[in-house]
Amino acid sequence: MELIRVQDSDYQKTYELYMSFPENDNGYMNNVYGYNYDQFLAWIEMKRNWSLGKELPKGFVADTTYVLADGDTYVGVFNLRHYLNDFLREGPGHIGYCISEKYRGKGYATKGLALTLEKARQIGIHEAYLSVNKDNPASLRVQQKNGAYIHHENETEYFTRINAITDGESREEIIGKFYTQYDEDTRLERSVHGRLEFETTMNYIHRYARKGSKVLEIGAGTGRYSIALAKEGIDVTAVELVDKNLSILKERSKDTDNLKAYQGDATRLDAFADESFDVTLVFGPMYHLYDAEEVNKAIDEAIRVTKKDGVILFAFISVFAIMYANYFYGNWGEGQEENFTEDYRIRHFKEQLFTGYDITEFEDLFKDKPVTWITTTGVDGLLEPIEHRADFKVSEEDFKKLADWYLAFSEKRELLGHTNHLLYICRKK
Numbered sequence: 001m002e003l004i005r006v007q008d009s010d011y012q013k014t015y016e017l018y019m020s021f022p023e024n025d026n027g028y029m030n031n032v033y034g035y036n037y038d039q040f041l042a043w044i045e046m047k048r049n050w051s052l053g054k055e056l057p058k059g060f061v062a063d064t065t066y067v068l069a070d071g072d073t074y075v076g077v078f079n080l081r082h083y084l085n086d087f088l089r090e091g092p093g094h095i096g097y098c099i100s101e102k103y104r105g106k107g108y109a110t111k112g113l114a115l116t117l118e119k120a121r122q123i124g125i126h127e128a129y130l131s132v133n134k135d136n137p138a139s140l141r142v143q144q145k146n147g148a149y150i151h152h153e154n155e156t157e158y159f160t161r162i163n164a165i166t167d168g169e170s171r172e173e174i175i176g177k178f179y180t181q182y183d184e185d186t187r188l189e190r191s192v193h194g195r196l197e198f199e200t201t202m203n204y205i206h207r208y209a210r211k212g213s214k215v216l217e218i219g220a221g222t223g224r225y226s227i228a229l230a231k232e233g234i235d236v237t238a239v240e241l242v243d244k245n246l247s248i249l250k251e252r253s254k255d256t257d258n259l260k261a262y263q264g265d266a267t268r269l270d271a272f273a274d275e276s277f278d279v280t281l282v283f284g285p286m287y288h289l290y291d292a293e294e295v296n297k298a299i300d301e302a303i304r305v306t307k308k309d310g311v312i313l314f315a316f317i318s319v320f321a322i323m324y325a326n327y328f329y330g331n332w333g334e335g336q337e338e339n340f341t342e343d344y345r346i347r348h349f350k351e352q353l354f355t356g357y358d359i360t361e362f363e364d365l366f367k368d369k370p371v372t373w374i375t376t377t378g379v380d381g382l383l384e385p386i387e388h389r390a391d392f393k394v395s396e397e398d399f400k401k402l403a404d405w406y407l408a409f410s411e412k413r414e415l416l417g418h419t420n421h422l423l424y425i426c427r428k429k
Contacts (some may be wrong), residue, residue: 001108003066003078003115007048010074014067014350017041017074020100021258027133027157028098053082054390061085061329064119068099068112068352075103078116082123083329093159094120109142117146121178124326126338126352128162166346171350172241172265175288178353179242184224192402193383197421198224199403200379200410201283201315204423208311209234209279216277216305218266219284219297219315223249223259230259237277239264241285267297275307280316286362290348295365303369306428312371314424315379319346319356321420325385358415362424371426377411378419 006014015037021031032043044224049055053062062082067074076099081088088094095116099109120128130148132139140148148160188198205225209215211233217226220238222245230236230253238253238261240246246263253259262271266285280302289295302312319339321346327335339347348355363376386392394402408417416422 001068001070001111001115003112003119004052005063006067006070006077007044007051009067009069011041011044012037014044015394017067017077018291020102021098025098026136026139026149028042028096030098039298051339052390053388058087059087061088066116067118068108068115070108073103075108076112078112080119082125083331084129085330088395089129089330092157093131094125095128095130099166104138108391109139110145113142113146116227121353124354126163127334130160130162131157132158132160140178160203164237171288171290171294174350174353176242179245184245185224185248187221188224191384191387192392192399193380193387193420194404195399196383196406197380199344200377200407201313201423202228203407204312204313204377204379205229205279205281206288208313212274215279215281216272217283218264218269218302219282220249220261221245221284223252223261225281225283226259226261227253228257230256234258236260237389238262239266239269241265266414267294267301269301269305272305275310276305278310279306280306280310280312286314287315287354288350290350290352295303299365299369303371303428304324310428311374312426312428314362316422316424317354317356318417318419319358320417321382321384322354322356324382324418325420328385359363359413359422362422366424366426369426372429374427375411376416376423377423377425378406378416379410380419381406381410381415382418384420 002130017031018032021029021030035043047065049066050062056062061084063079065077065079068076069077076097078095078097081094084094095113097112104165117128130143132143139160143160143162146162148162150158151161160418188194209229214235215229216237216239219237220226220240223238226236226249228236236259238249238259240249240261240263246261249261253261264271266282282298282302285298289298306312322339323335338352341347346358346361359376363373366373
């Protein structure tokens with residue numbers, strides 16, 4: 001069973017599915033009710049733009065509509081709004097759904113909602129808002145099976161909430177669940193800010209690693225950096241926590257003799273001896289470590305396995321960039337509450353999934369460590385929040401100019417807080 005975006009679906013089958021819904025099915029409004037096929041195709045194109053935040057009517061928000069497919073059969077639709085405005089927050093919420101009448105009572109709504117909640121988690125929705133008519137107990141049960149509780153109600157509706165994280169889940173489980181659904185493999189290719197991050201990061205790696213160097217990458221993902229470095233003749237060891245990412249990494253590198261890949265956690269590098277590597281890359285773990293003890297373990301382990309005078313590059317995220325990129329969509333208060341205390345101290349906890357730092361806060365983690373600071377640099381600038389704009393465009397020629405321009409200014413202190421991804425670079429004493 002899978003969710004397929006309507007713009008990627010079989011249009012004829014999707015049309016037939018929508019035509020099986022009434023105009024108002026117990027609170028679910030069929031916005032294409034009565035459409036002919038040509039009108040429906042025009043609606044598909046409109047939805048394509050809306051999913052990108054383009055050409056939104058006044059009062060609307062970006063959303064993605066999915067068809068729930070069981071094999072070749074389309075059984076229902078699920079609509080996921082990417083963020084909430086005041087109307088949606090007090091009303092329909094993030095998710096609306098409808099199962100065709102002939103497929104009801106078979107568990108499709110429960111499974112489809114679970115899949116939609118996974119999509120919601122991928123785009124940073126930690127608590128999903130939903131609503132359900134009081135005379136629709138079956139739909140309420142569907143939501144409750146997915147962890148919903150009734151937050152408040154009025155005369156006709158229940159307004160529910162679903163936490164996207166299951167109580168008691170470990171850090172490893174939360175991270176694994178996220179990356180199992182997330183397309184990490186193309187992250188550094190599919191956007192301008194991802195491409196800039198790769199270009200800038202590789203430039204800094206090349207300042208310290210060269211052919212013949214022994215490099216360890218901790219949190220290697222699907223191997224974009226490790227494989228690129230191995231192809232340059234560098235001896236690379238890659239460590240990755242998540243099964244899915246590691247599987248892709250191993251498949252991609254199976255014919256690369258100078259790249260070895262292992263499953264492991266940044267806080268426990270017992271498989272590696274002291275002072276084994278010339279350069280150590282910690283590219284990902286610091287995004288997901290929130291407990292002070294584990295943060296220090298990861299730092300200490302990276303230092304331990306690095307040779308004396310070797311260089312370590314730690315990637316981290318600016319908490320301010322997290323706010324700029326994710327919380328200007330009618331949800332600022334939620335972001336502020338999640339990332340800051342009432343007196344504006346920065347919060348770190350596992351349910352954030354991605355935890356952000358003040359620049360000096362991150363640098364202070366190394367004050368008592370046996371390292372010498374080299375530099376702190378940004379790698380992708382302010383691109384992520386502005387890349388969502390409908391009129392954003394960077395040609396291939398301009399990208400090359402942008403990459404050179406950004407590299408010239410990437411270490412400027414006044415720019416670092418606005419940058420999403422950063423590197424703290426140090427040398428082991």
